[in-house]
Each structure stands twice: as structure tokens, then as C-alpha cells.
Amino acid sequence: MNNIIFGPIHSRRFGKSLGVDLSPGKKQCNFDCLYCELDPAKTMRGQDEVLSVGQIVDAVKKGLQEHQDIDVLTVTANGEPTLYPYLNELIDEINKIKGSTKTLILSNAATIDEPNVQEALMKFDEVKLSLDCATQKCLKKLDRSHEGIDVERIKAGMLEFKKHYRGELVVEVLVVKTLNDKPEEITALNEYLLKLQPTRIDLGTIDRPPAFDVKPVSYEELLAISHRFDASLPLYIASRKKTDISSSCYTYEEILETLSKRPLTQEDIEVLFDKESQKRFENLLHKHKIRPVETNGVKFYKKV
CATH class of the missing domain: 1.10.10 (Arc Repressor Mutant, subunit A)
Incomplete structure (x- = not known):
């Protein structure tokens, strides 16, 4: 049960964070991204190894007692946290015990069009959604999504969620050399993000050893890509490793x-x-x- 909680981790963007892993035993995900640091695994529609809400809440209570200066509880998974079937009940229980600590969830957004997922995410103080691709071809090639996941449904789901959500919505775009750094992909992302208007956009690249042989782009390339987005967008270049400039x-x-x-x-x-x-x-x-x-x-x- 101890491996449900990890950290604390210091983040420039979110402060001092304590991680809550909803799939500590194995990777359970509806994506098998080329850049993932976890070993490749068959994609799935839902978790087949499920922790009880009580197990997770007990671990969170213990973690909060041990680390009383935490800024944020970050709900994540070895894979995709929204595949956890009791997420709605879990966040209700966490909100009862968190005190002044903020809650954050890191999701790949693949299930954001589902009403039950939106209902659970509404209860988090901050939601960070990944959006590497605004086209289906890119989603299949880079994020290697589970059968039936459609980028247009993801985009529509994010717009619907943003309409009702009152917390901080951060979108992460992770750029991979030769895959989603092409002008047409950036143009499609820019057009969509202008409609979405998230609180912040984090533009980054690979900074951990990936499962497959894919390459990061340099800081200089990220800076050039950032100029292809509309200047009104709150875009933050989140990766400065390999800065030769x-x-x-x-x-x-x-x-x-x-x-x-x-x-x-x-x-x-x-x-x-x-x-x-x-x-x-x-x-x-x-x-x-x-x-x-x-x-x-x-x-x-x-x-x-």
C-alpha cells in the first residue's frame, strides 16, 4: 500500500506535490505513447487491477500526516487515472480530508468526453490535460491510442468541460521530433487552443528516457514552435534541458x-x-x- 503515495516532488509550476498513484501495481492506460518512460503495454479501456477507495484514502491520510507542508495532492497513475472506476467517490473522500491542500489530476484527456469523468474532474482544484495532437493521424501514431478513441471527441469533451469547470485548467503539449512538430500539427493545435482558452499551456519535450526510440526537440526549436502559437495564449515553455543556445x-x-x-x-x-x-x-x-x-x-x- 505504501507505493500508492510517492514524493514529495518540488515543481516550479505546482509547488510541493505529494503523488497519489491509482495503479501502483502495473501500467493501466488507454494510450501507449511513444515517449512514455514506462515499458510498452497493451492499451485498455478500463482498469483490470483495481484498488479500493478505502486503501487509497488510508494511504493519503498517512501521507498528509507525514508531510504537513504539501501544496498539492497530485492524482496520477502508472497509466491513466480516469480509468479508475471509483474516481468520483475517491475525490469526494479526499476533499473531506485534504484541508487547505489543493488537488490536481494529471490526465491524457482520452476520456474527457464521458459525463462521469467530467463530473469527477469538476471536483479537483486543478486539472492538467495532455493534448499532443489535434489530428487523428497524429494521435494514433504518437499517443498510440486505444481503439475507438477519437481526437474530435477529446476536443469536444475538453470544450464542454471548460464551459462548466471553475478551477485551473492546464493543457500540456509534449513535442516529439518529426512527429508533432510539423507546421500543420502546430496550426491545428493553435486553432483549437484559441477556442479552449485554458488557464495555462505547458509546451515541453521528452526529458526522461522514452520506451521507444523517439527524440526530443531542443529549447531553440521549442521557442520557434512557441512563436507559431497566437501571442494571446498563456504558453509556458516547460523544458530547458539540452539548452545549447x-x-x-x-x-x-x-x-x-x-x-x-x-x-x-x-x-x-x-x-x-x-x-x-x-x-x-x-x-x-x-x-x-x-x-x-x-x-x-x-x-x-x-x-x-
Whole structure:
């Protein structure tokens, strides 16, 4: 039962997190993503190895007693947590004991069109949904979805969920070299995300050893891809590993032009701007030509 709870893990985006694994015994998922760090496994529609609500709640209680400075309880799984058949009952029980700790669920969104899943997810403080692909061809090739899972139903389900959800909705796009980094895939994602308007979009790439021989893109490529999304979208570049880029000199005009295309975080600024450019950035901030905007725990700087 101990392996139901893992962590705590420190996250820049979510704070100090204690993990709750709804499938600690084996991988149970409706996707078999090429980039998954877990070994390949046959996709499934529902869990065939199921923990009781009582087992999980007991483990959560113990975890909260041991770690009393937790910011967020993160519900996840060796696979997909929404396949857990008692998710609705479980989140009701967790909400009774969590106190001021926030709840977060990490889902691949494959079941988001199902009313019972939406009902359970409504009860979380934060929901993070993956959306690597906005086309069916990409979903089958990259996420290797279970038979019958349709990207248009996922997209419609997310829109319906967003309409009623009052918490923080984060969408994660994980970019894999040669698979979903093509202009037509990014265009399709951009068009859809403009309709969805999530609280934040995390744009990342592979940073753990994947099950299959697929490759990450570099920070420079992620930055270029981010410019293909509409500048109004709250997009956060979540991966800075393998950053070979050397900082550059930016004029005042170039700083403002860059921020008009894509709001940047402090980490981006430190990677992209040399020392003189960072001083210019501070001057622009002081003169209110740039303003900070906080979105779900991440501070962005954008042109006024």
C-alpha cells in the first residue's frame, strides 16, 4: 500500500506535490505513447487491477500526516487515472480530508468526453490535460491510442468541460521530433487552443528516457514552435534541458518585439538575453513598457 503515495516532488509550476498513484501495481492506460518512460503495454479501456477507495484514502491520510507542508495532492497513475472506476467517490473522500491542500489530476484527456469523468474532474482544484495532437493521424501514431478513441471527441469533451469547470485548467503539449512538430500539427493545435482558452499551456519535450526510440526537440526549436502559437495564449515553455543556445544582445525595440510575439518567463529571459539586454529589460519594466502577468503560479512578462 505504501507505493500508492510517492514524493514529495518540488515543481516550479505546482509547488510541493505529494503523488497519489491509482495503479501502483502495473501500467493501466488507454494510450501507449511513444515517449512514455514506462515499458510498452497493451492499451485498455478500463482498469483490470483495481484498488479500493478505502486503501487509497488510508494511504493519503498517512501521507498528509507525514508531510504537513504539501501544496498539492497530485492524482496520477502508472497509466491513466480516469480509468479508475471509483474516481468520483475517491475525490469526494479526499476533499473531506485534504484541508487547505489543493488537488490536481494529471490526465491524457482520452476520456474527457464521458459525463462521469467530467463530473469527477469538476471536483479537483486543478486539472492538467495532455493534448499532443489535434489530428487523428497524429494521435494514433504518437499517443498510440486505444481503439475507438477519437481526437474530435477529446476536443469536444475538453470544450464542454471548460464551459462548466471553475478551477485551473492546464493543457500540456509534449513535442516529439518529426512527429508533432510539423507546421500543420502546430496550426491545428493553435486553432483549437484559441477556442479552449485554458488557464495555462505547458509546451515541453521528452526529458526522461522514452520506451521507444523517439527524440526530443531542443529549447531553440521549442521557442520557434512557441512563436507559431497566437501571442494571446498563456504558453509556458516547460523544458530547458539540452539548452545549447547562447544569450544574445537585444535592443530595446527587439525586446519589445520579442515579447509581442510571445510572453516570456524569467527563466526564458535569463537564457535568451545577455547581461546588457537584461538591464534594458529591467529599464522597460521600470518604465511600464513591459508588465508581469501571473498565470497559475507562473509569472510571464509581456509587452504593454
